[in-house]
Amino acid sequence: MTLHESVHTVAPAAARRGGMARRVLKNGQTTTGMALMLGIVLLAAIGPFLAPHLPTEIVGRPFTGPSDGILLGTDVLGRDVLSRVLSGGRLLIVMSVAATLIGLVLGTIIGVTSAYVSGLGDFLTMRVLDVILAFPSIVFALLFVSVLGANPVLLVVLVGVAHTPSVARVMRGAAMTVVTRDYVLWARSIGIPPFTILRAEVFPNIVSPLMVEAGLRLMWSVGTIAALSFLGYGIQPPTADWGLMASENRNALSLQPLSVVVPIAVIGIFTIGANLFAEGLGRIVARTEGAGA
Amino acid sequence: MASLANTAGAGATRTRPNGRRRNGMILPRVISGVIILFVVSIIVFFTTQALPGDLPRLILGVDATPDQVDALRVQLGLDRPPLVQYAEWITGVLRGDWGTSLVNGRPVADVVGFRVLNSFALIIIAMLIAIPLSFVLGVLAAARRDRATDHALFGVSVVVNALPDFVLGTLLVALFGTTVFRIFPPVALIPVGDLPWWHPASLVLPVMTIVLMATTYLYRLVRASMLDVLDSDYVQTATLKGLSRTRILFRHALPNAVVPAVQASSLVFAVSLGGLVVIEYLFGYPGLGTLLADSIATHDLPVLQAVILIIAATFFICNLIADVISARFGTRTRNR
């Protein structure tokens, strides 16, 4: 009933909120990524119950090939590789998820608040984060591990803290585009308190980049923690761990490749899944943000 | 919609020339960079020296007598106030005196020196291959956007990018070193005193690992930068002026796409530095990474401090260079 309206192409209903979940589930890349990750998580979760032998049990001579009951051969100490692979994911996955969550939560709070506050507070916060960013994440972790020892909680905290500046930067960037939008200014103009504005106006519009970051961060958490175990400063023997296995058995790469290749393949599948998910989601977000503005 | 960016009010005056804006942004960054480096050195020092429970005991072992422990403490200067220790250390570093190794008594500068050479040689050789390769692949992928080549490259990059460095390295070793083919040695043991490029065969696998990781990361950025430019208004104008595709590509598109890509190259250098620790350990390559691992194990404090400081400083400087490049040369491309 509007008067003299010219014809505009109206953005399709898909630009609405609910449509995002549907689009993620229909996209080949994101679903493949999620499936891969889920598969590995299941493996890590129920693997220990399916293992034919104890991960620390010696079942034969070191570095022997596959045989009955020992489907993937034995490792450097003669333990069953299959059992160790089935048991070697739990700690890694749990620690990686925890470290990712720490990084995402801390990074988002810091980044978004910094964007809203802007000015000097923003500047100083970013410089403080720059200090952490001055270290490659592995070196950062090693710095503290070298003096404090390798305990799982410390590792989780360190990796989480190492993630924080990158997450903060991304979320700050995303929040800054939103914070200057007119609908946020309007909310301020009628006196809505800052925290409510951040929660109700800003946050819902940055969930998408947050999810993309989550995928990427998970990928890096697994990579970093596994690498630390590989170097010997992460999860300690005799615990079964995929990263540790890659290191323990690598001298016999030509002799008994399965003892190395299978654990790193499992790590690889998970990280590829996380990356696929993040990439696919990133593309979906780019397409819809372009149309909805 | 009205683009207010172009208006300058009545009596249109010239907008400020670029030079003043650009210079204004470099100096503060450099200054804050230096400050941050100092803070980094403080963190490195205090974490390693001031934090651990009882360093002398750790070094001497469990059966050391209290007297021996105390003697070592005095010898290492650990009985003095932490700030004094830091001051001595940092002034020493700036002077060129990095202390002596606790393991073999040699000057840290000597021990670290040739390791730095080895590590930088590795990365630089890798960058010499990776950067041109990334540019070629990035431009190619942009020119063939959304076609088979682009998708194939994208698929490979998603897989390779996701793999942690040691996974990729081990796979390459398995593929080319031990199991599938046996072309290259699985370890890169360069004898002490030899320059790394005297043993090219040993370098191949570690360099290949770094090149793969760097290229898959960098080509994406080059591609994105090219696409940004190809979609821009001024490229459309050039097309409407009737210019040839070649001219548009080389004279209009590339120069504008290069800047973000150069900035990204600096970042890639930094990222490779991060992966260096694991890659050197994997291949037994005598560089900073393996030195870091060793010095942690032997509690060789001065060496550990020196190595971490060098790695962090280089990493940070690369990021700073990228920042400065973008501040100096960056222009906003506005697209429809």
Add this chain to the structure above:
Amino acid sequence: MSASHAAVVVEDLRVVIERDGTPIVRGASFELAPGEVLGLVGESGSGKSTLGLALLGFAKPGARIDGGRVAVDGTDVLSLAPAELRRTRGSRVAYVPQDPGASLNPRMSVGAQLREAVGTGPESDALIRRILAEVGLPDDREFLTRHPEQLSGGQQQRVAIAMAIAPSPRLIVLDEPTTGLDVTTQRMVLDTVARVTEAHDMAAIYISHDLAVIEHVADKVGVMQNGRLVEAGTMQEVLSRPAHPYTQQLLAAVPSLRGPSLREPDTAQSDPRPVFEAEGVNASHGHNQVLFDVSFRVQRGECVAVVGESGSGKTTLSRTLIGLHPADSGSMSLASRVLADRVADRSRDDRREMQYIFQNPYASLQPRRRIRDTLTLPLRALQISTGSSADAAVRSALDRVRLLPEVADKFPAELSGGQRQRVAIARALICEPTFLICDEITSALDVSVQASVLELLAELMDDGLSMLFVTHNLAVVNAIATRTVVVQRGRIVEQGSTRSVLTAPAHPYTQRLMADTLDVGAGVGSHGAEGASAHG
């Protein structure tokens, strides 16, 4: 005119969307003689820009030229092979884009880009200098080495025009080249275009949404709606005797600058106390002072227009009044109550009675919230208790802005720009305010939509609402404002009743604005009749 004399003959030009064949341009046909300017006017979505590009055989990615004929001096551009087409572009048919800041290569000097258009050769340097002089730009070496960012908007646009005319094309297509320029610069660019096309005997197509601009520069006019050329003819014919209903609608919707002012101050003021008063307000951005001693008042039922060009500080003024930008000094009061500087310090009543409406309807509504929730948010935030339920309040607010109740369940993305702007107004109205600050609220809307929004505002004023209307458009001021305040670089240079300010401006700045602002019906062929100040 027989085809052999026409420089340009377009027959049944069709452009569609690649993916699904939806038509963007539905069979346009017209002719142009050398030296003639055709003004192509239409609102957003009419297809006029697409048509302009198609004349060079170009379609944006995602669109495709589906058929038709574009004959320039006998040769059909659309039938040329790619290499031929490339040679034709720039040399036979040239294009001047809308946003020169984005269309000029930021990394190439002005001289280099001009040389690209002209080619190398012994004559080219002399040619470049001649052309630059023609468009009123300096022709020295210093200017040629500058980069686009170092030029003003008007200079950039004239470089774009120079680039287009240098090879002496037969047809030049100009796509909204003066949108975004201030009126004085716009006037200058338009005069340049008129002069140049006449001198070079070029046919030109001038695309715009602004009828006043078209009238000033074109000989013939074509009206586009929904991809169709619904009316075409000489300027005289179309403006005085429009045949198609859409053209009539369009003409009726254009606000008139020199017509009668629609609002007069009410001398028999029922309530002499002002609704809003600002006294000696100063404000800065960092170290630069932007507002200098601004004082004015708004009476009940009045609309006060704040007129200024970009850089005048009018937006800063609006933001300061609403408490989003700190004032350095001065006082503001609402209904004789002193207003605190910052919105957080203001009372709930103050925040309720004074409401702000933003310029960009695409950015002022939270995209993830339904309209209903957007409208009830201020009720909750300001703890306004509605006598009836919140639902009833929503329905009544939508009704007041002439939107159907169904709109409440939609998301902003499903509404047009005009509808969104009405929702923004409804969001303000639901608080039962006494005073509205309208910050360029019609500047981003099409002419017909703007007309309906202005009508709505007039109704609201009749109901007793007072408002401050910030704008750069003098014609709109004439249509809606009771009194007018003119701002130049942060200072009020003139204020008074709209009629007196517009018909007898006292300050030279206002006089210049009046002289340079184009108006429909000011007289066909009024090219450069009034004094357009020539600025470098």
